[in-house]
Amino acid sequence: PDSFLSVRDLRVRFSTEDGIVKAVDGLSFDVERGKTLGIVGESGSGKSVTNLTVLGLHNPKTTTVEGEILLEGQDLVTTPEKEMEKLRGNKVAMIFQDPLTALSPYYTVGRQIAEPFMKHTGASKKEARDRAVEMLTKVGIPQPRTRVDDYPHQFSGGMRQRAMIAMALVCDPDLLIADEPTTALDVTVQAQILDLLKDLQQEFGSAIIFITHDLGVISDMADDLLVMYSGRAVERGSVREVLREPRHPYTWGLLSSMPRLGGSTSQPLTPIPGSPPSLLNPPSGCPFHPRCTFTDKVSGDRCSTERPTLGDGRAAACHLTAEQKQTIFIDKIQPR
Numbered sequence: 496p497d498s499f500l501s502v503r504d505l506r507v508r509f510s511t512e513d514g515i516v517k518a519v520d521g522l523s524f525d526v527e528r529g530k531t532l533g534i535v536g537e538s539g540s541g542k543s544v545t546n547l548t549v550l551g552l553h554n555p556k557t558t559t560v561e562g563e564i565l566l567e568g569q570d571l572v573t574t575p576e577k578e579m580e581k582l583r584g585n586k587v588a589m590i591f592q593d594p595l596t597a598l599s600p601y602y603t604v605g606r607q608i609a610e611p612f613m614k615h616t617g618a619s620k621k622e623a624r625d626r627a628v629e630m631l632t633k634v635g636i637p638q639p640r641t642r643v644d645d646y647p648h649q650f651s652g653g654m655r656q657r658a659m660i661a662m663a664l665v666c667d668p669d670l671l672i673a674d675e676p677t678t679a680l681d682v683t684v685q686a687q688i689l690d691l692l693k694d695l696q697q698e699f700g701s702a703i704i705f706i707t708h709d710l711g712v713i714s715d716m717a718d719d720l721l722v723m724y725s726g727r728a729v730e731r732g733s734v735r736e737v738l739r740e741p742r743h744p745y746t747w748g749l750l751s752s753m754p755r756l757g758g759s760t761s762q763p764l765t766p767i768p769g770s771p772p773s774l775l776n777p778p779s780g781c782p783f784h785p786r787c788t789f790t791d792k793v794s795g796d797r798c799s800t801e802r803p804t805l806g807d808g809r810a811a812a813c814h815l816t817a818e819q820k821q822t823i824f825i826d827k828i829q830p831r
């Protein structure tokens with residue numbers, strides 16, 4: 496496939512007072528041009544760290560990065576910061592959960608959209624301001640010619656999210672990383688922002704990495720899905736495949752703890768028992784084994800001693816046999 500971004504065996508470690516945190520531990524994935532990869536997992540699964548590393552936004556003093564992050568063949572792990580600065584906000588851009596982390600309260604919205612455009616394209620002030628108005632129009636801000644001179648605090652939460660999207664897309668990036676972009680918004684605004692992102696993806700043709708803890712949002716947004724746990728990928732496939740017939744006990748847990756889409760809201764939610772693993776001292780073997788209710792179906796103590804690997808293509812990193820993965824899901828997990 497036409498892989499635009501190819502991450503290979505990525506390992507990200509932080510040194511802390513308590514020891515080394517293995518935030519990402521041998522992660523590989525691909526993003527195709529113009530497609531959306533959803534990355535789902537609980538907080539602490541490594542999904543945000545992975546993407547900050549792709550953008551080169553980690554602290555080089557305390558962070559060790561190994562492996563490859565190939566963007567059209569260029570390895571971002573070894574790309575110097577000076578060159579990363581030219582890529583960020585230009586070829587690769589990011590939108591965050593909280594627009595106030597991206598928007599400064601001290602400058603007008605228009606100026607903050609115009610700035611990266613001037614920096615990366617060499618446009619004049621006037622051209623950049625016109626571009627800012629154009630972008631505000633594209634993201635659906637009413638009266639863009641007036642609102643371009645507003646400060647972020649004069650915008651509603653939903654409008655700030657739109658403004659941040661305008662800022663991210665102003666240089667027509669090939670890759671957009673969206674980290675929980677709608678989590679802080681109410682359901683109606685959330686749906687509007689997701690629709691907007693889909694429309695803009697059509698127009699701009701950007702590949703998107705969409706990070707979320709919410710499988711409900713992903714079904715609508717992504718083409719492919721990567722499920723992360725403890726700094727590793729535990730399941731991969733097309734969104735359809737993974738949501739219709741998930742093959743990993745952790746994904747089963749995520750699905751059962753999610754309100755049924757369009758289903759009865761009175762259905763009780765089953766949270767995954769236990770808590771996410773320590774990244775200082777990750778569990779031996781399968782990182783999910785302390786929380787997994789299917790370890791007795793695997794012979795011997797393989798779950799606690801042998802790390803399952805994730806194969807290529809449609810795959811789940813779990814010692815259960817292919818048949819077990821299918822029958823357990825159909826008999827016990829599948830929503831009725």
Ligand code: SF4
Pocket residue numbers: 743744745781782783784785787788789790793798803812813814815
């Ligand atoms: Fe559960 Fe064992 Fe599969 Fe890990 S390898 S998910 S512990 S059954």
Ligand code: MG
Pocket residue numbers: 538542543674675
């Ligand atoms: Mg996060």
